[in-house]
Amino acid sequence: MKKVKVFAILALVAVMVFAMFGCSSEAPAESSTPAESSQTAEETQTGSDGEPWKIGIVVKQMGAPYFDYAAEGSKKAAEEMGAEIISYTGPSSEDVNQEITFIEDLITQGADAILVSTADSTAIIPTINKAIEAGVAVFTFDIDAPDSDRLFCITAGDAVESGTAIGESIVEQTGGEGQVALLTGGLGSDTLNQRLDAIEAVLADYPDIEIVATEACDDDFEKCVSQVENLIQTYPDIKAFAGVSTVNPPAAAMAIESAGKTGEIISLGIGLPSQCSEYVDSGTIPELILWDPGVMGYDAAAAAINYLNDGSLPQDGQNFGEYGGEIIVPEGTTVGYIPSIIFTKDNIHDYEF
Known part of the structure; x- marks a missing residue:
């Protein structure tokens, strides 16, 4: 399994290059602000073996249009950022024990990151923690498991x-x-x-x-x-x-x-x-x-890929591009919110999801 902190190696290489060439080159540009830090496919990195990052998605119920839209958003982010969605799965009806099995299977398959929306926020904790201990970057979306060791949650509205x-x-x-x-x-x-x-x-x-x-x-x-x-x-x-x-x-x-x-x-x-x-x-x-579940899935995948690339987690106001938009991250939390929408007769037919 590839290590998620490849960025440490890259940092060491950068230091060595700097030492060789000294300070004669122009000063580097300032780092981007959170609102400008959305990564593109051209900028993305891969794992230590040169292969795309492998990401699995586990949802609480397969066949639900809501999660299908979310998965499409995740696939869009992965395609743009050079990663690979190796699995989109979940039980046919809510069953946290099946979710646990799917997560354990992804650990065995060598997934670099897993996106999870769980049927039971408590029962899933040991399995999420097991994945983290195995070096897998676990991000929750939609439904959080806040007492687990998951790295971050992308959800919609408090x-x-x-x-x-x-x-x-x-x-x-x-x-x-x-x-x-x-x-x-x-x-x-x-x-x-x-x-x-x-x-x-x-x-x-x-x-x-x-x-x-x-x-x-x-x-x-x-x-x-x-x-x-x-x-x-x-x-x-x-x-x-x-x-x-x-x-x-x-x-x-x-x-x-x-x-x-x-x-x-x-x-x-x-x-x-x-x-x-x-x-x-x-x-x-x-x-x-x-809210738009596609945007939620997109931002969750983008957040996971950014973490795999450089160890960063989403910040308040971070912009995930034209599709993903900006997220709200309350101070001191590891939860990012996308905006909610009120649907009435006046606007409901303006949306396809």
Whole structure:
């Protein structure tokens, strides 16, 4: 396996060259600022054996359009920067044990870096730490494992901020009263749980809003549809469903419209425009919150490649180019955020993901 700190060797070579030629050459240009440090394919380095850096992607659910878009972004970054995506894999339904197996396989295959979005932020910790100990650069994206030794996380919007935005949307759309149900992907996700907690914190200030249930579907679309259908039967006066995973809003909207409740019950939360546009048009989903998963995948791969090249981690305001854009890195953290987008009838058809 190639060492990730090849930059140390390059630095030594640079010192030797400088010693040979002295100070007669022109002074070097100043180093770029974080906002200018996006690397191009021409500038990229490779491993000690001259081969492209090998990167694996492990997601919590294969077949989900959200992660497919993210993977396409990662592949774009790798192509531009001269790296190679050797694997894009994950379980067919959320299963952290399968994710663990996939990560261990990538370690054995000699991956230089692994990008991980996990179904369980705690259970994955020993395996991420094992990869780091083996010399693999592990970056999380979308769903973090903050207590692991992972190097950095690229995600979208602070989980508390996005959850707060969903809670405020519930208040606005319901007029501050009525029964609502909360929906999530998996209860083992630290990020999703933070969003749920933030929604509940907002609604706690509105005593006329009653949270009647919180359901986890493990990011299974059909399971979520069934859960919403049952909740509509159990709570005939329910006014809204709010989901913190991209599966939730379109699944809830489908169940609402199948029950003939269009105009009576709404669906809100985190969702893909491509999966939700028809429901936004019908008014069943008045608005959505999301980000571009392709940009997230791009920035995660670019961050990993930069680290492999020179040992650097993303900085606040760092620019990953025309596609990747700038990220926000709060001081003292190893988490970078890409901006969120509010989708309504006015703009949802402007996006392809």
